[in-house]
Amino acid sequence: MTNTKRLILILADQLSWQQPALQDASPNTDTLVFAEVAKEATYVRHNKHKIAFLFTAMRKFADQARSKGYSVCYFSIDQQVKTLLEAVQNTLSSQPTCDAVHVCEPGEYRLKHEMLTWSDKLALPCVIHEDRRFLCSHAEFKAWADSQKTLRMEYFYRGIRKRLGILMDDDKPEGGQWNYDADNRSGWRNKDAVPERIQFAPDKVTQTVIETVEEHFSHHPGDLSQFRYATDSAEARAHLEQFIQIFLPHFGQYQDALAEESTTLFHGLIGLYLNAGLLDPLEVCQRAETAYRANNVPLAAAEGFIRQIIGWREYVRGIYWYYMPGYASLNSWNANTPIPTWFWTANTQMRCLHKSIQQSLESGYAHHIQRLMVIGNFSLLAGLSVTEVCDWYLAMYVDAYEWVELPNTLGMALNADDGIMASKPYAASGKYIAKQGNHCQQCFYDPKLTTGPKACPYNSLYWRFIDRHLESLSKNPRMSLITGQWRKRAAEERDSITQWADQILERIESL
Ligand code: FAD
Ligand code: DLZ
Ligand code: SF4
Numbered sequence: 458m459t460n461t462k463r464l465i466l467i468l469a470d471q472l473s474w475q476q477p478a479l480q481d482a483s484p485n486t487d488t489l490v491f492a493e494v495a496k497e498a499t500y501v502r503h504n505k506h507k508i509a510f511l512f513t514a515m516r517k518f519a520d521q522a523r524s525k526g527y528s529v530c531y532f533s534i535d536q537q538v539k540t541l542l543e544a545v546q547n548t549l550s551s552q553p554t555c556d557a558v559h560v561c562e563p564g565e566y567r568l569k570h571e572m573l574t575w576s577d578k579l580a581l582p583c584v585i586h587e588d589r590r591f592l593c594s595h596a597e598f599k600a601w602a603d604s605q606k607t608l609r610m611e612y613f614y615r616g617i618r619k620r621l622g623i624l625m626d627d628d629k630p631e632g633g634q635w636n637y638d639a640d641n642r643s644g645w646r647n648k649d650a651v652p653e654r655i656q657f658a659p660d661k662v663t664q665t666v667i668e669t670v671e672e673h674f675s676h677h678p679g680d681l682s683q684f685r686y687a688t689d690s691a692e693a694r695a696h697l698e699q700f701i702q703i704f705l706p707h708f709g710q711y712q713d714a715l716a717e718e719s720t721t722l723f724h725g726l727i728g729l730y731l732n733a734g735l736l737d738p739l740e741v742c743q744r745a746e747t748a749y750r751a752n753n754v755p756l757a758a759a760e761g762f763i764r765q766i767i768g769w770r771e772y773v774r775g776i777y778w779y780y781m782p783g784y785a786s787l788n789s790w791n792a793n794t795p796i797p798t799w800f801w802t803a804n805t806q807m808r809c810l811h812k813s814i815q816q817s818l819e820s821g822y823a824h825h826i827q828r829l830m831v832i833g834n835f836s837l838l839a840g841l842s843v844t845e846v847c848d849w850y851l852a853m854y855v856d857a858y859e860w861v862e863l864p865n866t867l868g869m870a871l872n873a874d875d876g877i878m879a880s881k882p883y884a885a886s887g888k889y890i891a892k893q894g895n896h897c898q899q900c901f902y903d904p905k906l907t908t909g910p911k912a913c914p915y916n917s918l919y920w921r922f923i924d925r926h927l928e929s930l931s932k933n934p935r936m937s938l939i940t941g942q943w944r945k946r947a948a949e950e951r952d953s954i955t956q957w958a959d960q961i962l963e964r965i966e967s968l
Contacts, residue, residue: 712724794839
């Protein structure tokens with residue numbers, strides 16, 4: 458504990474008592490500042506669910522701080538403070554005895570670099586603490602990345618799992634394998650009912666925020682009549698507990714499924730809580746491991762789930778900070794087509810895209826395969842503008858912050874990062890989407906056709922993508938089978954497919 462009087466700024470996604478700027482904080486000396494500010498809420502057109510979730514969770518965390526005896530300065534959006542810096546300046550002018558500003562580092566390069574100028578602007582030390590809510594530090598990731606030829610997630614994951622001792626049997630992976638994906642990933646064939654989720658009906662605080670968000674952000678996407686997210690850590694833990702008991706046993710099996718009947722299937726719906734600080738990643742993984750060791754969850758499901766958190770989540774964060782700021786402007790395939798307006802309305806006859814975009818707009822959620830293989834895959838095949846697509850994802854999802862959104866969108870889905878993240882593009886035709894679920898049965902288009910008015914647009918766009926990038930894709934051993942197949946086709950057949958795809962792109966607005 459220190460004797461200095463500190464001003465501690467807590468961002469909307471840092472709502473954890475374990476976060477580093479609060480580690481040696483004291484109600485006797487320190488003031489906590491929270492700010493709902495226009496700049497953060499509007500730099501993209503964030504989904505109303507995301508804003509309502511963050512503002513409500515912030516207000517409730519500030520209440521917890523007050524009940525712990527902290528002096529709290531809370532700026533609500535009605536007070537019209539425009540930036541986080543302005544909030545800090547306003548607080549300092551009313552608390553001139555503060556001798557330092559402390560903050561946990563933000564998850565966005567833009568904001569971190571702004572904060573690096575604050576000491577000068579405030580004429581006061583501004584201490585930015587490394588965010589220890591993650592399991593891999595910047596230094597550990599850098600040491601790993603510097604030692605590798607290619608940065609494959611699987612090897613990163615094994616190292617983290619060993620260090621943390623999760624699902625380990627001495628120094629061997631539990632069950633003898635590191636990865637059980639071969640047992641996972643069934644398509645959806647309507648055989649299992651998806652249980653109801655625990656829902657959190659809006660209380661008074663949430664209701665007030667919902668009204669405020671409707672007033673200030675009416676032009677943003679989102680249907681707040683559906684708002685049922687947890688907004689404090691107790692609720693988030695109740696949500697997690699239900700997931701571990703009821704949904705996790707089927708998580709692996711349906712991880713890659715696409716269903717007409719369910720927007721969430723057996724996924725965790727925990728990204729928003731992990732990223733905002735309401736759940737701790739290590740605790741979540743330990744809880745999943747305990748359920749496995751109690752024989753309540755198959756190993757393949759527990760391992761698959763834990764890999765997402767200690768593997769993918771930490772890995773994409775590492776990639777982001779290792780390669781920023783250059784990463785954001787990569788565009789390997791030179792993709793610049795403006796995104797169609799139906800990305801903001803869901804008004805398309807392509808059933809898989811209609812369903813995935815509609816639920817994203819309405820609730821701020823889509824599961825991984827919808828994000829990657831439906832919306833992302835279409836964006837890749839159609840050559841949609843990388844920056845426009847990334848901004849769309851950043852705006853759309855309740856769990857979206859640039860540290861996690863950018864590598865997933867630009868790197869994994871759009872393959873625009875010169876192969877840093879993926880050894881081959883996640884490009885697929887309509888056949889994949891048909892195999893994974895039942896959208897095609899309700900679609901205007903036919904996944905078995907490649908050209909003609911009823912042909913699934915993914916099919917010709919897939920071959921057009923292969924054709925346009927044939928030379929560079931042929932150099933990739935993992936793509937050689939497909940590029941070889943394309944080369945073997947008759948020239949007239951190739952022409953008719955690529956010409957059809959060109960026509961599709963010309964009328965992309967009306968697909
Ligand atoms: P589950 O399927 O239940 O997985 C459990 C947890 O594992 C997730 O909550 C998340 O914390 C972690 N996880 C799983 N996959 C990834 C991944 N690829 N990267 C990082 N963490 C992962 N995730 C975000 O948190 N924010 C984003 O803005 C985001 N944007 C994405 C954009 C694209 C194009 C793609 C393909 C993926 C994106 N992801 C993002 C990753 C993943 O899709 C979401 O984490 C997941 O869908 C969240 O839902 P869930 O909690 O039900 O996840
Ligand atoms: C995303 C977001 C939104 C919508 N609003 C605020 C806000 O009003 N105040 C705040 O402190 N943070 C907000 N955020 C999150 C930040 O924009 C930023 O994305 C994260 O802090 C990066 O980790
Ligand atoms: Fe999607 Fe094509 Fe299937 Fe329609 S036919 S649902 S567009 S994959």
